[in-house]
Amino acid sequence: MTTPTPDPGTANSGGSGYLYRKVALHLRDHPDAVLKVGEITKAIGAPSSGAVFEVGKKMAAAGHATHHTNPHRFQITQAGIQAAGTMPPPTSGNRGGSRNRSARPTPVTRPSGQEYFPRRLAGGWDIEVLRTLRREKVPVLLYGPPGTGKTAMLEAAFPDLLTVAGTGDTVVDDFLGSYVPLPGGGYDYIYGPLPVAMRERRALLVDDATLIPPRVLAVLYPVMDGRGKVTVTTPQGVETVDASDGFYVCGGHNPGVHGAILTEALASRFTVQIEVTTDWDLARQLGVPAKVIAAAIELNNDLAADRIDWAPQLRELLGFVKVRDALGTAAALSNLAGIAPPGCRVEITAALSRHTGQTITALALGKR
Numbered sequence: 478m479t480t481p482t483p484d485p486g487t488a489n490s491g492g493s494g495y496l497y498r499k500v501a502l503h504l505r506d507h508p509d510a511v512l513k514v515g516e517i518t519k520a521i522g523a524p525s526s527g528a529v530f531e532v533g534k535k536m537a538a539a540g541h542a543t544h545h546t547n548p549h550r551f552q553i554t555q556a557g558i559q560a561a562g563t564m565p566p567p568t569s570g571n572r573g574g575s576r577n578r579s580a581r582p583t584p585v586t587r588p589s590g591q592e593y594f595p596r597r598l599a600g601g602w603d604i605e606v607l608r609t610l611r612r613e614k615v616p617v618l619l620y621g622p623p624g625t626g627k628t629a630m631l632e633a634a635f636p637d638l639l640t641v642a643g644t645g646d647t648v649v650d651d652f653l654g655s656y657v658p659l660p661g662g663g664y665d666y667i668y669g670p671l672p673v674a675m676r677e678r679r680a681l682l683v684d685d686a687t688l689i690p691p692r693v694l695a696v697l698y699p700v701m702d703g704r705g706k707v708t709v710t711t712p713q714g715v716e717t718v719d720a721s722d723g724f725y726v727c728g729g730h731n732p733g734v735h736g737a738i739l740t741e742a743l744a745s746r747f748t749v750q751i752e753v754t755t756d757w758d759l760a761r762q763l764g765v766p767a768k769v770i771a772a773a774i775e776l777n778n779d780l781a782a783d784r785i786d787w788a789p790q791l792r793e794l795l796g797f798v799k800v801r802d803a804l805g806t807a808a809a810l811s812n813l814a815g816i817a818p819p820g821c822r823v824e825i826t827a828a829l830s831r832h833t834g835q836t837i838t839a840l841a842l843g844k845r
Contacts, residue, residue: 496523496528496529496532497532497535497536499521499523500517500521500523500529500532500533500536501532501536501541501542501553501557501560503517503520503521504517504536504542504551504552504553504557505553505557505558507553508552508553508558510552511543511545511550511551511552512550512551512552513548513549513550513782513783514526514529514530514533514548514549514550514551514781514782514783515782515783515784517529517533517551518782525778526778526779526781526782526784527774527777527778527781527782530549530778530781530782533549533551534752536551536557537551539556539560540554540556540557541553541554541556541557541560542554542557546620546732546739547732547733547737547739548733548783549781549783581595581602582595582602582604582605585604585633587629587632587633588632588636589632591629593626593629593630593632593633594756594759594762595633596630596756596759598751603630603634604630604633604634607630607631607634607635607727608634608635610749611634611635611680611723611725614725615748615749616701616725616726616727616728616746616747616748616749617727617728617747617748617749617750617751618686618727618728618729618730618744618747618749618750618751619631619727619728619729619730619750619751619753620729620730620731620732620739620750620751620752620753621731621732621752621753621754622731622732622733622754622755622780622787622788622790623731623733623734623790623792624755624789624790624791624792624793625753625754625755625790625791625792626753626755626756626791626792627729627753628640628682628684628729630753631680631682631727631729635679635680635682635725635727637677637678637679637680638679638680638681638682639670639673639674639679639680639681639682640670640681640682640684641670641671641681641682641683641684642684642685643683643684643685643686643687643688643689644685644688644689645688645689645690645736647688647689647690647693648693649693649696650669651669651693652669652670652671652693652696652697653668653669653671653672653696653707653709653710654666654667654668654669654672654709654711655667655669666711666712668709668711671696671697671700671707672707672709672718674724675700675707675718675719675720675721675724676718676721677721678721678722678723678724679723679724679725680724680725680726680727681724681725681726681727682727682728682729683697683726683727683728683729684728684729685729685730685731685734685737686728686729686730686743687730687731687732687737687738687739687740687743688734688736688737691738691740691742691743694740694742694743695742697726697746698742698746700720700724700726701726701746702746705719705720705724706718706719706720728743728747733780733786733787754777755773755777755790755791755794756791757770757773757774759791760773760791760794760795763795763798764798765794765795765797765798766806766833768832768833768834769794769797769810769813769829769832769833770794771832772828772829772831772832772833773788773789773790773794775828775832776788776789776824776825776828777790779824784824785821785824785825786818786820786821787817787818787820787821787825788825789813789817789825793813793816796812796813796816797809797810797812797813800812800813806835807835808840810829810833810835810837811837811838811839811840811841812840813825813829814826814829814837814838814839814840815839815840815841822839826838826839
């Protein structure tokens with residue numbers, strides 16, 4: 478993915494690995510601190526918080542740092558201390574392995590009819606990697622800002638996907654099942670998505686899982702920790718539902734959303750956790766103007782540095798294209814500014830105006 482952020486290995490004039498070494502040594506000098514991206518950037522005088530964020534992710538991938546979210550923070554590990562700022566060697570998957578040379582898959586049609594464009598992941602393609610994890614029974618959690626394509630990726634990978642949309646009001650019955658009224662009177666018991674997925678060998682997405690109260694999420698733990706069964710109370714009595722081969726649990730997590738809490742109990746059951754960010758190249762391919770993308774990239778760098786609380790992602794950028802095609806560019810820019818949360822609308826509007834050269838105000842009704 479092409480972004481305007483400097484290469485973490487070559488940023489500044491010190492040559493390859495210069496910024497990586499500065500970040501790593503600063504974290505090494507503060508081994509007990511969990512530091513925000515903005516704090517690290519200011520302390521070492523780095524030219525870009527986005528580049529520092531990329532270094533932090535690279536260190537985390539190498540096991541040299543731990544990556545905390547909401548907000549993004551990093552802490553040195555013992556391996557990082559021992560490395561003393563030395564960049565990790567490239568992984569074999571980046572040296573031209575067979576999966577790296579595989580042809581780009583064609584777009585996958587989601588149930589909504591929209592196309593999903595596969596992206597690179599772990600030396601292969603995301604939907605292939607997800608299907609491999611399912612075969613190996615390795616639960617996966619996708620995390621990142623709303624609108625980056627987490628749900629779309631899972632729908633593309635698993636056509637049989639069932640979904641529980643998590644909220645603070647989600648209850649156990651939303652997983653297991655409940656009584657529903659019949660048109661002619663009376664009630665009937667309908668099994669919920671969890672026992673249905675377990676019996677029908679389907680994938681189950683717990684979307685916005687971290688908004689669901691922990692006591693409710695506990696219903697998932699027996700099917701994720703090796704026991705592979707759940708107890709359901711129906712009109713016929715208490716049933717034990719066993720997971721059939723092919724059943725799979727995956728989750729979605731929006732770290733920046735108010736009330737989203739990734740508990741240790743939940744995180745420990747998702748063996749693989751993948752960050753999903755907006756694909757700027759795809760945004761260009763789908764018709765988003767370069768100047769709008771540049772503004773969005775700048776705002777996402779500010780989001781990573783905790784200077785703002787929201788930035789437009791792929792969903793908002795594709796919405797911009799639709800509004801532009803229907804109402805024109807000026808209205809689309811005004812709408813993009815207007816959907817920003819009030820707390821950071823000024824910054825969003827200023828960035829859009831700066832990059833597009835247009836005076837922008839949030840979309841609003843005028844006089845008669």
